[in-house]
Amino acid sequence: MMNDFYKIPSPCFVLEENLLRKNLRLIRSVADEASIEIILAFKGFAMWSAFPIVREYFGGATASSLSEARLCTDEMKTKAHTYAPVYDPVEFNQLMKCSSHITFNSVSQFERFSSKLSTSDHKISAGIRINPEFSEVETELYNPCAPGSRLGVIAEQLGDKLPEGIEGLHFHTLCESYSTDLEKTLTAVEAKFGKFFGQIKWVNMGGGHLMTRKGYDTEHLIRLLQEFKSRHPHIKIILEPGSAFAWETGFLKASILDIVENKGIKTAMLNVSFSAHMPDCLEMPYQPRIRHAHSSPIDGKPTYRMGGNSCLSGDYMGYWSFDQELQIGDTIILEDMIHYTMVKTTFFNGVQHPSIGILKSDGNFELVRKFGYEDYKGKLS
The missing domain is CATH 3.20.20.10 (Alanine racemase)
Structure with a gap:
């Protein structure tokens, strides 16, 4: 139960405590039995x-x-x-x-x-x-x-x-x-x-x-x-x-800042970057799941690429189909973004680094870390 979903800033990596504990219990059982x-x-x-x-x-x-x-x-x-x-x-x-x-x-x-x-x-x-x-x-x-x-x-x-x-x-x-x-x-x-x-x-x-x-x-x-x-x-x-x-213990909350179209391809421009914040998507590569979206194009449904906010030409993924047209300001939830994400993020282009938070077992949200200009500046010299 997400009592505090509206309190989660955008962009933000969100670890869900209940899902983490579920994994920990399973792994512990393997260690004990073996x-x-x-x-x-x-x-x-x-x-x-x-x-x-x-x-x-x-x-x-x-x-x-x-x-x-x-x-x-x-x-x-x-x-x-x-x-x-x-x-x-x-x-x-x-x-x-x-x-x-x-x-x-x-x-x-x-x-x-x-x-x-x-x-x-x-x-x-x-x-x-x-x-x-x-x-x-x-x-x-x-x-x-x-x-x-x-x-x-x-x-x-x-x-x-x-x-x-x-x-x-x-x-x-x-x-x-x-x-x-x-x-x-x-x-x-x-x-x-x-x-x-x-x-x-x-x-x-x-x-x-x-x-x-x-x-x-x-x-x-x-x-x-x-x-x-x-x-x-x-x-x-x-x-x-x-x-x-x-694995599957949390998500990256993002927002749509613009929607651009070129040669019939619509791209929802996000306030996060695949290159800077989700590099495994480009390296593996793999297309992440988006909540309430279909992970492949469906005829007759609004279909979009997701575009990152860095200047790298290849900072995008796609395609996803949605049941309704996307709008500027909509929230996008990229699923399973806790492992091999935060450990690989960069400050490329100086784009806003996602905050980090924990959705506690009682449904309340705890903001753990928010990044700003000093974090970007301090990394460089």
Whole structure:
């Protein structure tokens, strides 16, 4: 029940607490039934104003940079499982202070920094990212196992023994994938890297496990993980989904500022930008759902593109059909805009950045953050 919908400013990212809790309960049930650890990946969802809710269900998170590791200690109140494609020596000492686990992308990176781990004032478990050279991710931009990938070590680069000091293996081959994709990946991982399993304490199976999507077979996922544990009982399993936590947990509220027509194509000009505020729509690409709209053209119904408010020529998506003609001033609700949105937004063109808010369980709206000129100016110099 949205008691305060009229109070939500435009534009605004709105997280719905009830939907977030629904996802958290499902993910928690998978972790419990499979007896594994699931942690939040900040790269997909880093809305730290919602972390008090997340901490009711989960106590860990994964970071991909020093800033994310600091956010983990500051707002998740725990040390991070950290992985980055490359580490900066200037940042590494501070990164260690914020990390319980550090995974290295290459043997050379591990060799460069491994001596530092022993100087830490707390235990840090070292891992190395592996590339099983198998992935069914079709979009090349998101495929970490494409030929020549810079991400992870292939089996032939490791010889017969892991470097001394490596306690875990990390792989990430999925992107909004199903449990059947994980099953195929595990077959490839065990075939290529199984000989190292006796030398490790944990395996991080990365993200991309979209277990909160409708139609995902969580029972199959649980069986896969249980069977892996039965084959390798000494190995702790870690999953770090990003999208699954925030999948379909909220929306982006926008407004129509103008309607332009060219060669019979009508474009509703919004006060948000696909390029600056919804970049995954253009990168993946995918067309988001709009509330009360049809996601493909329907003969006889008013049909529009949605145009962003930046100067990029390709800052538009379409087409959607509506039951009535759109009007300047109408509200547009772009669905499922919480994961991989706020973490990727920019201040391109200096266009107004959407506010951030939470629609609480009682139906009341809480405005968490509003952005202005100083935010844009401060980012540049």
